Amino acid sequence: MADRPRFGPAGVPAAFREKKAVLADVPKLLHDEGLDAFEYPAVRWGAKPQIKRENAKELSLKAGENDIWLSLHGSYFMNFCGEKEVVEASKNRLIACATAAEWMKAHVVVFHPGFYGKRTSKEALEDCSEALADVAEKMKMLGIEKVKLGPEIMGRLSQFGGLDEILSLCEEVEQTQPVIDWAHIHARDRGRLKTVDDFRKVVEEIEKRLGTDALMNMHCHFAKIEFTEKGEKRHHTINETEYGPDFTLLARVIAEFELKPVIISESPILDVDAIKMRDILREELKS
Numbered sequence: 001m002a003d004r005p006r007f008g009p010a011g012v013p014a015a016f017r018e019k020k021a022v023l024a025d026v027p028k029l030l031h032d033e034g035l036d037a038f039e040y041p042a043v044r045w046g047a048k049p050q051i052k053r054e055n056a057k058e059l060s061l062k063a064g065e066n067d068i069w070l071s072l073h074g075s076y077f078m079n080f081c082g083e084k085e086v087v088e089a090s091k092n093r094l095i096a097c098a099t100a101a102e103w104m105k106a107h108v109v110v111f112h113p114g115f116y117g118k119r120t121s122k123e124a125l126e127d128c129s130e131a132l133a134d135v136a137e138k139m140k141m142l143g144i145e146k147v148k149l150g151p152e153i154m155g156r157l158s159q160f161g162g163l164d165e166i167l168s169l170c171e172e173v174e175q176t177q178p179v180i181d182w183a184h185i186h187a188r189d190r191g192r193l194k195t196v197d198d199f200r201k202v203v204e205e206i207e208k209r210l211g212t213d214a215l216m217n218m219h220c221h222f223a224k225i226e227f228t229e230k231g232e233k234r235h236h237t238i239n240e241t242e243y244g245p246d247f248t249l250l251a252r253v254i255a256e257f258e259l260k261p262v263i264i265s266e267s268p269i270l271d272v273d274a275i276k277m278r279d280i281l282r283e284e285l286k287s
């Protein structure tokens with residue numbers, strides 16, 4: 001569990017890529033910016049880890065030296081409530097991601113659980129629970145014990161993954177941790193997060209369902225978001241006042257409950273907005 005609120009980008013920031021930084025340089029560059037988390041993007045992976053074990057270990061080593069908390073965002077190509085072959089392929093992809101996460105000592109593998117298709121919420125939940133229980137079992141057999149599976153709250157109404165569904169999944173399957181994507185909650189419920197109390201209700205729900213530890217150590221995604229009646233449309237930067245949600249409101253709740261979340265910036269300007277959010281929280285903790 002994180003020792004304090006931590007901030008970092010989802011993937012390698014553009015400025016680092018312009019400097020021709022390699023993966024092993026990323027932890028130091030983040031540390032130099034005063035950031036302390038990094039979500040490694042494995043979003044296009046197939047059935048095998050697409051990072052060499054030695055490179056994953058090197059990232060882990062550098063992350064340790066620079067006090068960077070690692071997570072891994074799994075492949076987008078997964079659906080645990082689809083047809084049988086799709087679910088089987090998805091299980092293999094998730095296991096590949098968990099294997100690489102273990103190599104790099106990442107704490108959680110974030111993933112998108114799937115699409116309803118013709119299934120009801122209840123049917124999709126049953127399918128996801130069953131598939132993930134298999135994945136958790138396989139991880140145990142492989143000796144992957146420290147990595148958590150992190151189903152993410154999703155922003156589109158066609159996607160399985162409302163707050164209630166993700167909490168249910170985490171109640172049912174071992175070795176899981178919900179990934180609280182605030183932008184997705186906002187988009188899915190078309191503008192739900194407007195006041196401090198709207199945020200408070202979400203954290204209280206997490207605590208009620210999964211307990212205080214789960215609440216204290218949330219793994220979060222944050223960005224501003226544009227949505228339509230179908231939910232998520234696109235992410236925006238923190239400075240774009242016409243879009244929500246407002247990070248200041250979450251910062252107040254973090255301060256009030258003394259939470260220690262890991263907050264991954266999914267803004268179009270990844271690290272720049274991670275720094276802004278860190279500073280907003282610092283101000284909030286002072287007052």
Ligand SMILES: [Zn+2]
Nearest residue numbers: 110111112152
């Ligand atoms: Zn995601």
